[in-house]
Amino acid sequence: xxxxxxxxxxxxxxxxxxxxxxxxxxxxxxxxxxxxxxxxxxxxxxxxxxxxxxxxxxxxxxxxxxxx
Numbered sequence: 001x002x003x004x005x006x007x008x009x010x011x012x013x014x015x016x017x018x019x020x021x022x023x024x025x026x027x028x029x030x031x032x033x034x035x036x037x038x039x040x041x042x043x044x045x046x047x048x049x050x051x052x053x054x055x056x057x058x059x060x061x062x063x064x065x066x067x068x
Contacts (some may be wrong), residue, residue: 003015006043016038018038037058041054
């Protein structure tokens with residue numbers, strides 16, 4: 001998890017979330033992998049109101065046993 005400023009006036013902030021999950025597959029030489037990156041940008045629009053923008057990227061790698 002990482003937080004950062006998005007502007008010089010301090011009216012918003014961002015955060016980045018990285019998630020990784022591995023799972024073995026019986027007979028496969030490598031694990032299957034789920035990698036996800038979530039970036040959330042938050043800006044103050046008015047008093048007691050905020051605007052959010054979420055960008056998500058998912059990488060999925062599946063491995064299986066090909067020796068049959």
